[in-house]
Amino acid sequence: MAPKKIPTPQGLSKAVKLPELWRKSSEKSLGSLLKRLRKEVTKSRANLAEDDGLDWLKPRALLKPDDQEEVADADLEEEVGRVLTTINPQWVADEVAYHYGQGRFVVKPRPSYGKAYPLFVFQGTAIRKDSDEAKAQIAAGYGMVSFDDAGPKKAKVKKSAAEEEEEEEPEPEPAATGEEAKPEEDAVAEEEKPVAETEEPAPTEAGAEQVEGEEGEVAEEAEPEEKQEGDAGEEVIEIKPRVKKLANQFNFCERAALTYVFPRRSVDTQTIPPPRANYGSTALQSVIFDFYQEDYARKMKEKEDEKPKRMRKKTTKHAKSAQQIHDEQLAQRIREAWAILERLVNQNIYDDIAQDYRYWDDPSDEFREGMGSLLPLWKFQFEPMRSHAVCDLQWNPHYQDLFAVAYGSLDFTNQQKEGCLCLYSIKNPAYPEYAVITESPIICLDVYKETPYLICVGRYDGNVCVYNAQLTLEGSYQYKSDSVRDKHSNIVWEVRWGARMIDGEASFFSISGDGRVVQWAVMPGELQATTIITLTSNVPPIPGPDGTLVTVNSCGSCICFHPEKSEIFMVGTEEGMIHTCSLKYNRNYVSSVQGHHMPVYRINYNYFNNSIYASCAGDWRVKIWEDGRDEPLFMFELGSPVGDVKWAPYSSTVFAACTADGKVYVYDLNVNKYRPICVQAVVSKKTKKLTRIDFNARLPVIVCGDTKGTCHVLKLSPNLRVMCKPPKKAQGVDQRTLQIMKLDKLLSLVRDPPFTPGVVDEKFEDD
Template sequence: MPNKQLQQQQQLQQRLAGGGAGGDRRKGSKLKIKSVSKSNIKDGGGDADDFDAWIKSRQLLKPDDQLELTEAELAEEVTRVLTTTNTNVIHNLVVYSFKDSAFVQVPIAGNTVTLMQMEGSALHIDSDEAKIQMEEMGEIGYPLPTLTGSFIETEVEDRKSRIPKVEEEEEEGEEKAAKQAKEADEEMPEEELEGEEEEAVEEGAADAEAAAAEEGGETAGAPTAAPATGGRKRKLLNQFNFCERSALTYTNPRRSVETQTIPPPRSQYGANVLQWKIYDSYAEDFEQQQKEKEKKDDKRGGHRKDVGAKKLDKAAEAELLNKKYLKAWQILERMINQNIYEEIANDYRYWEDPADEYREQEGTLLPLWKFNYDRIRKLSVTDLLFNPMYYDLFAVCYGSHEFMKQPNEGAICFFTVKNPSYPDYIISTESGVMCCDIHPTYPFLVAIGMYDGSVAVYNLRENYEKPLYLSVGVHNKHSECAWEIKWGPDMADGEINFYSVSTDGRVFNWVLMQNDFMITTITTLFLTNGIVEGPDGTEVQLRSCGSCMKFHPTNPEIYLVGTEEGLIYKCSIAYSSKYLMTYNAHHLTVYRIDFNRYNSNIFISCSGDWRVKVWEDMRPEPLFIFDLGSSVGDVKWAPFSSTVFAACTNEGKVFVFDLNVNKYKPICVQAVVPKRKNKLTRLVFNENLPFLIVGDDKSTVTSLKLSPNLRLMVKPPKKQQYLDQNTLQVQKLDKLLSLVRELPNDMIVPDAPTTTKS
C-alpha cells in the first residue's frame, strides 16, 4: 500500500509540475531545483565582486547559528522532493460509527476551503440544459453569428487535441493505465479531494473515452455529436446578441398658430353716494337748466339784433378805416407812377414837336401811356368816354364785337391819366359791356349797355361794384345787344333818364324810379317799305337794327340813329313813328355818328364800308367822303377845331383830318398798333388837352398827343381882332362848307319844315 500511494503521489506530482510530461523530465526538474539552490548559495558570497563592484559592498548578514559546512559537505547533492501532501493533515482519524459499531476512518479534509459558492446563470453551450433551452426557443431561427460558431468549433477542436494528448500520456502502458483508472475510479472518491472535481471529471471523461477507444469505438464519436446538435442550434438571445428591426415614419412638422383678442378696454370710476351730494347735484342741475332756459329766451328776443348790429358796426368801422387808408395809398400810387413815367408826363403836358414847324400840312401823333387792366386781356375796347367833370378820367368799356365768340364776362374800368398803371374803378359784369355814358350833371352816375341787351346804372361814389339799377327780366331789357346809351336831360319832374339803342331796332327811354327802371319805347326802327307778307296773309314789318345813336347837341329832342343796314335816321322824341330824315349813308353798318362841336348841322359818320362821310343836316348827299382803306371803327370831331376830326380803322391806323388844311387827304396817318394783331375800335378826344385815346381789340387803350400842326388855331384877321376863337372856328367851317355846297348846288334839297334851321 505505501508503495502504491507513493506511486500515485508521484504521478500527481508529475502532472502538476510538468503538465503531463514523460518520465524523463523528472530528472530535469530535479536538476533545475538543484541549480537554483546552488546559485542562491553563490549569491551569498563570491559573485559580488564581479558584478556588484560598483555597488557598495553589501554586507550579507549571516545568522550566528549558521552551520559551518565543509566544501565536501557543500558539494554534496541533497535531493529534496516537494509534495503537495499536507503533513499536518491527520490521515488516520477515526470516528466510532454506531451504525457499523466500529471505528470508521474519517475522510481526509481537502486542502481547499470553499468560502463562497454561487450558482452561475451562464450555461455552457454544450450542456444539456442549454440544448433544451435552445430547442425551446428554436422558433426564432437565425444563423448563428460566426463568432459563436467559431468558438464552438475551437472548443470542439480543443477537445479533439486534448484527447489525443491524454492518449499519448497513457500510451506507455495502456493496459496499466486502464487498470489504474479503474482503480482510481474505485478509490478516488474516497481519498481524493472534493475540490478537484473538475480535474476528476475531466480525467474521468478522458478515461472513459480512452476506455471507449480501448473498447474499439471510434474516438470521433463525441466530436461528431457536437456539430450534429449545432445544426439544430438556435440563436440564444442575450444582451450582446440581438438584432432589432424598426421603421421610422415621416414626422409631420408641427405648427402652432395662435391669436389673442384685445380685451375690451376698461376704465375706473369711483364716487361716494351721500345724501347731501345727491341733493347738491340736483340743485346744480336745476340751476343749469334755469340758465339754459333764460339763454333760449334771450336768443329768441332781441339778442340777435344786437350782435348783428355790432358786427355791422365793426365792418363799417373797418371799411371807414380802409377808405381812409385807400386814399393815402392811391395818392402814394399816383406819386410813384408819376415818378416812373415822369418823361411821359412832361411830354403829355409840355412837349410840342418842333419838327412841325418845318412840315407843311402834316402832323404827328406822339404815343403817351398805354392803359391796361391785367385781368382783362382778351376783350376789346367797345367804348371810350371822358368824364365830363374830371377831364383826365375816362371810362373804358370791355366787351367783344365777335358774334361767335362772345365771352360771358365784361367790365368797365375808369382810368385816370395820373395813374396809368391801374384803373381807379373796376366794375365787372356778367356780359360784355358795349357802351356807357356818364351823366353830365352827376358825373358819378354811369349807365352801361350790355351785349345781352340789359342796361345798368352804377354809382361810383359808393358801393360802385354793385349796380344801382339793373334791368332784370325778359321784357325789361333789349332783346339784343345795346349799342349806344345816352343820358337825356332830366324830365319835368326831375327824374333822370337815359336812352338806349339796340340791334332789336328799338330806342328805349329808361327813367330811374325809386328802385327800378321805367321803360318807354321811343321809336321802333321799322324799315320803310319793309313789309313782308307772311305765309297766311300776315304781314311782318321788318325793323332795321340800330347800331349807334347821337343826340343833337342843342335840341335834345332830335337824334340820329345809325343802323346796320347803313341808313341813318333822323328822329325826334316827339314823333315815334316817323323819321324826320333818312340818309342812305353807307353800304355797311354805321358804327358811329358825331355832331360837329361848332355847327350842329354838320355831322360825320363812319362805317364798315371803309368810308367816313361828312353830312349836313337834311342834305341827303354827304359833303365829304373819305375812304380810309379799311373798316372804320370810330370817328370824332375834335373839340378844339371845327374842321378837325379823327378816325381809327381796323388796320390799326389813326387818321387825322383837317378840312381846312386839306379837303382830300388826312394830315396825319399813323399806325398805333401792329396791323396784323390788333384792330382799333374806338377813339375819343380829350376835351381840354390836345390828346386823344384809342382803344383796340386787345383791351389796350393808347393815348396819343396831337402835334401842333394837327391843332392849328384860326388866326383872327387883322380887322377882326376882337373875335374869339369860337366864332372864328364857326366862320372857318362856314367858309369851308360854302365852298363845298357850291359844287352840287342843284342837288340841295329844300328845307323841310321839320328840320331845324341851319
C-alpha cells in the same frame, strides 16, 4: 199604502207621446188654418184685386226657415183636428200626503183642474138660446130679435162661425162635458174648441187610440166637474135678463192701425265761450300821480328826440353795424393810401411821359407844313380784360384826366362771358381807378355830364345799367333794367344821356339791335322804360313757320342827339341808313338818308355847327353831312372799316377817325379837304383793330381803344391843333366865333357847287 203612486207605464208613455202628437196635430192644424185663412183672404180681397189690379195685395210665397221639417204636400193638405184636453200629463192619480191632524197618510184630494188653480173666475152672462132659461126669457119677451136680424150685414165668415157655434153647442153637452169646463179657464180656448170638436170625430190614424184613451180618462175626470158646472149653472139662472135682444157679444170687429213711431233725436251744439282774462289793480292817488309823471317824462323825451330822428333814420338805413362802417372806413383809408403810393411810384416811372404830355411838342411839325403826328403817351391795360375789346371809351366831362372804358367783345362768334367797366386816370396808367366786372360784356357807355360819376352802360345781353362810380365796388350797379320786363332783345349798341324829364328825373336813351330806341327814366330805385321809336325797315314781312308774317325791324347801331334840340336825334342802322327822328313822333322819321352801305358805327355832331355831322361805317367811309341834304358834303375812304369818328372839341374843322387796320386818321378840312393831315398806325394791324377814339375836351390828347383791351393815349402834335388866328381887323373876336366862321367859310366853298363828285372819287393812296 204606498206613499206615492208611481205613474203607470201606460201613463208615462202617454205623457211622452203626447208632445209629438201635439206637434203633429198643431202642424196640421196650422196648415189647414193657413189654407183657410188664405182662402178667406183671397175671397175678401178678390174684388179689390179685380178692380184695381193691386198685385201687391196678393199673398206672396211664404218664407220658410231653413230647418223647417219637410212635409209632403199630401200631409199638408190633410186636415187634422186639434185636440186639446184638460188632462194634465204631469198629474199623479193617487197622490198621498201625510195629514198631521189625523196622523196618517191620506189620499190628496184631487184638484178639480189637475195642476191648474183658478185664480179668477168670471161668470159669463151668455146663456144658451135653447136652454130653459133662455126659453123663459124669450117667453118673457126678451130676445125677440133673432141673430140674423140683428147683424144682417156682418161678414160671412163670422156668420158661419156663429152658425157653427149654434149647431155645435148643443152637441157636446151629453158627450164631452169635460170640455165644457174650459170656457171658465181661458177665453181663447173658446174659439178653438168648436174647431177641435168638429175635428174630433174625424178618423185620424195617428192619434186615434190615444184620443180614445184620453177620452176615457176625460170621461172619468169630468164627473166631479159636472157637479161644479151644475153649481155654476144654478148661479147663472139667477141672473136677471138685462137686454131685450140676444146679442152676440163676440160679433164685433175692431180695426186699428199702427203707424211707425219716428225715433226722436236731440241735437245740440256748444260753442267755445269767449275768452276771459283777469285783471286787477289798485287805484290810488299816489299811483295815478306817478303814472302821470312817468308818461309826461316819456312825452318830453319823445319831443326832444323828434328832431334828430329824421337824421337818425337816414344813418340807420346805411349803417348795418358800427363794426362794418369802421372796417369800411379803414379799408377806404388804406386804399387811398395805397392809391397815393401807387401814383407816386408811377409818377417816377412815367416821369418823362408826364412831362411830355404837357410841355413837349414835336419840333418837326414846324418843318412839316400841314402835316402832324401823334405821340404815344400811355397804354392802359387791365389785366383781367386782356382778351376783351375796348367797345367804348369816353373822357370824363368833368375830370380831364379821367376816362371810362367799356370792355366787351366784338367777336360775336366767340363772345366773352363777362365785361368790365373801368375808369382810368392818366395819373395812374398801371391800374384803373375804378373797375367793376359785369356778368355780360359792356358794349357802350355814356358818362352823365351833370353828375359825372353816373355812367350808363349798354350790355351785350340787352340790359342797360347805371353805375355810380362813387359807390363802393360791392355796390355794383345802381340801376339796372328789368331783365324780364323791358330789356332789349338784342345788343345795346349805344346809350346816350338825354335831357331831364319834365319831373326832373334823369333819363338816357339806348339803341339796340332789336330796332328799338328806348328812353330810360332813372326813377328812385328803378329804371322806367319807354319805347321811343321802333325802327322799321323796307324789308317786306317774312312769312313765319306757321304762316304768320313777321315784320323785320331794322337794327339800330348808333344814336346821336342834336346838341341843341333835345328832341331831335339821329339813328344809324346796320343797313347803313341814317334816320333823323324826333321824340315827338314815334312812328315816322323826320328824314332818312341812305348814308352808308354797311352798318353805321358812329354819328357825331360838330361842336361848332349844329347842322354838320360826321358819320362812319363799316363800308370804309367817313362822311360829313349837313342837315337837310341827302348827299354828304365830304366823303373819305379810309381803306378799312371805320370804327369811330369824332369831331375835335377845339377846332371846327378837325376830326379824327380810327380804323380796323389799327390807324388813326386826323383830318383838318381847313388844311386839306381831301387828305388827312395825320395818319398814324397805333397798333399792329395784324393782331389788333382800333375800335373807338375820343378827344379830350381840354388836353391835346386823344384816347383810342383796340380789340385787345388796350387804350392808347396819344398826344396831338401842334399841327393837328392849330387855332385860328384872328384877323387883324377884328382882334377881339373869341376863338369860338372864329372857328364857326372858319367852318362856314369852308362850307360855303363846298355848298356852292351842289356836289363835287371829285371829292368822292378821291381815294386815299397812302394805304
